[in-house]
Amino acid sequence: MTNEGVHADERPAPGTRRPGGRTARTRAAVRDAVLSGLSDHGYPGLTIEYVAEHSGVHKTTLYRRWGGLEGLMADALDLAGEDAWTPPDTGSLEGDLRALAHEVVDAFADESKAAAPTAFVAASFQSPRAADALRAFYAERFSRCEAVVTRAVERGEADRDTDAAALVRAVSAPLMLRLFVTREPIDAALADQSAAVALAATRAGAFTRR
Template identity: 60%
Template sequence: MAEEQPGNRRPGGRTERNRLAVLRATLDELGAHGYPALTVEAVAERSGVHKTTIYRRWGSAEGLVAEALALAVEDDWAAPDTGSLEGDLRALNHLIVRSFTDPRESALPVAAISAAFQSDRAAGALREFYADRTGRTAEIARRAKARGELPADTDEAEVVRTACAPLFYRLFITREPVDDTVADTAARAAALAARAGAFVVVGRECSGRFY
């Protein structure tokens, strides 16, 4: 059995309410001020939970960020369902564009990715988050298979990665603008490639997970 780290326990009642208050406050602070400025004291003030309790359970700002990012995996988010492969990929990419370019939404996801470059625990939590999201969005390709749009042996996760990758490349590598036109072009290219068999798995089972 893996050794339990601070922040891994999931008790109920008041303790669980405090946990959620602290983690939501961590996300709010992360989005408002970024990882370098995140402190236990600020999270304590925002959440109303005493800093001694936070230090005892999470140990540090790094521990807070790691579990706060993991909290997102507990939600009920589902991939878009428009009735077609290209339509689903377009809708997914539009969500990504809005999440990273709308000032009302972008601060937190940008700060989370920044934190992952500064903290190993945050990086691990972010990998788990995107592994979870990839698993859920692979449903887009599974539905397309069921409709007969894709070859049966298509790697479902790779279809989604290929559709989204140009957006993240522009957002975080070249720092080019992204909009719905860029999103639609990337979605269409991925859909065309997938229908042509570019992501057919040879010699191993397709699982819809990160490899």
């Protein structure tokens, strides 16, 4: 559940007829400027002019191609979702859930790492476009996480019709609640607790459908 700030290198810009040229360079430069702007000033301090200066791309171009900050954020988020992340595979459901929870904690350990993911959530409140991109991002991430449950079922650690989607969300939910809503600090102990709670509920059949 991390790596949101890492970009899957070079992909043809969608909807253009200049796949390998200036357009692609512009897009990459802009995306980098957005991410560096986020870690420098956070989302509230991110401005189009900053991106223009730090990317060497003119303000007008940014508005034309992306339509504004929301579009820039949505695009950056799309790119962030195209990495090769896969959930941990420790050999046991307990280990996997704990590792998942710890990845969340690590991803938000320091300010600079947390800036981009936090900004994506912030942007989702400002524009439907960014909200869609965020929904898609997390749908994909959690979908990959379900492999953890599939393996657990195969090992006999979980009921066959366990609600995998709910289970993997339950692991990170308490952490993200604190990160984005109640704004309380999170740490490794809380990650362990989250994993333990989800595991206990699984064993008790609370995630089993009907």
